[in-house]
Amino acid sequence: MEGASPCKPATKTDLSLLIEVLKFQMKCPESQKQALLAIYSICQNREDNVDLFREMGGVAFVYSLSKSSFVHPDVKETVLFTLGTLAEANVYCKTYLCRKDTFSHLATLLQIPDSPVTLRRVSVYLLSVLVANNSKITTSFPFSTSDENPMLLNVSQMYQLWTSVANALCGCVNNPQNGKKMLGFVTWLQQITLPRPEMFQPLCFFIAMSVGNNSYTQESFSASGCLETLTCTLVRLAADAEKSLLCCQISVIITKTLSSCFTDNGDSTVSVRALAQYGLVPQLVSLLSSAHLEPKDRIPVLLTLGHCTESFQIWTISETN
Numbered sequence: 001m002e003g004a005s006p007c008k009p010a011t012k013t014d015l016s017l018l019i020e021v022l023k024f025q026m027k028c029p030e031s032q033k034q035a036l037l038a039i040y041s042i043c044q045n046r047e048d049n050v051d052l053f054r055e056m057g058g059v060a061f062v063y064s065l066s067k068s069s070f071v072h073p074d075v076k077e078t079v080l081f082t083l084g085t086l087a088e089a090n091v092y093c094k095t096y097l098c099r100k101d102t103f104s105h106l107a108t109l110l111q112i113p114d115s116p117v118t119l120r121r122v123s124v125y126l127l128s129v130l131v132a133n134n135s136k137i138t139t140s141f142p143f144s145t146s147d148e149n150p151m152l153l154n155v156s157q158m159y160q161l162w163t164s165v166a167n168a169l170c171g172c173v174n175n176p177q178n179g180k181k182m183l184g185f186v187t188w189l190q191q192i193t194l195p196r197p198e199m200f201q202p203l204c205f206f207i208a209m210s211v212g213n214n215s216y217t218q219e220s221f222s223a224s225g226c227l228e229t230l231t232c233t234l235v236r237l238a239a240d241a242e243k244s245l246l247c248c249q250i251s252v253i254i255t256k257t258l259s260s261c262f263t264d265n266g267d268s269t270v271s272v273r274a275l276a277q278y279g280l281v282p283q284l285v286s287l288l289s290s291a292h293l294e295p296k297d298r299i300p301v302l303l304t305l306g307h308c309t310e311s312f313q314i315w316t317i318s319e320t321n
Contacts, residue, residue: 029072050090
C-alpha cells in the first residue's frame, strides 16, 4: 500500500476526468465506452482504487448509467461489465450493488425477448459476482413467487448463456448462509431440443447442489413433481445410450444428479412409487451395458441403482407389514 500512495493524486485526477466524460458525453457512445474501459483498467484487482472511485461518487454514477434508458445498448454492456469488475475487486462496492432494484433490473434484461446475447451474458456475469460468497442476498435477492413458466430460450443457439445462468445460480446455492430455493430448471431439461453435455452439466449441477444432503429440499423436490420429470428425462435418454455416445454422456450426468436426490435422506422411500412406474431400474441396468459408458462412470450408475433397489426393498417390506 505504501508504494501505491504517491500515485494516488494522479489516479484521483484520472478517475475524476473519466467521470466527467461519462457525465457529459451521453451522446457519444464510443467516448463513454472508452472511459469505462479506462476505469476498468485502473480499478481491476485494485481495491484501493475502487474505494477511491466509490468515494468520488463514481460507482453510484456508473450504477445509474446501468439503469438509464438513454444509454446506448453497447455502452450498457460495458457498464455492467465494469460494475462486475468493481464489485469483484471491492467488498464495499459489492455490498452497495446488492440491492433489490439491481437484481430486478438484471432479471428484466434477461427476460427481454430481443435482448442481445452479449448483454444477457454480461448481466449474468454481474449477477454471479454479486451472489458469490455473499450472505446479503438473503435479504436483497427478489426471489419470484410467480407460478408462470420461465421464458423458454432458443437453447440450441444460446447454450453459453444457459451455462452462465446456471453457474451464477450455483453461486447462490453454494452460499452456506443463503436459503436454498428451487427454480424450474428440471422442466427446462425437457425443453432442450438439441442436448449437449455442456448445457446439461451446469443445470444438473445446480439441482444436485440444491437437493444434496438436504432431506427437506429433497422432499419438496419430489412433492413438486421435479423428481418424476428428472426421471422421465433420464429414461428417455438412457433408452438411446447404447447407440448414442451423446445420450450416454448426458444420461450419466442426470444419473449423478438423481443420486443426489436420495443422499442422506432417511425417508427416500417416499419417491419410490413415482420412480418404479417409469422403469428406471431397467434403464440403469441397460445403461451399464452401453459400450459408450466410461469405466469411471459405472460407479455413479451403480450407486444410483443401489439407491433405487434399496429404497424399493424397504418400501416393499413396509407395505407388506
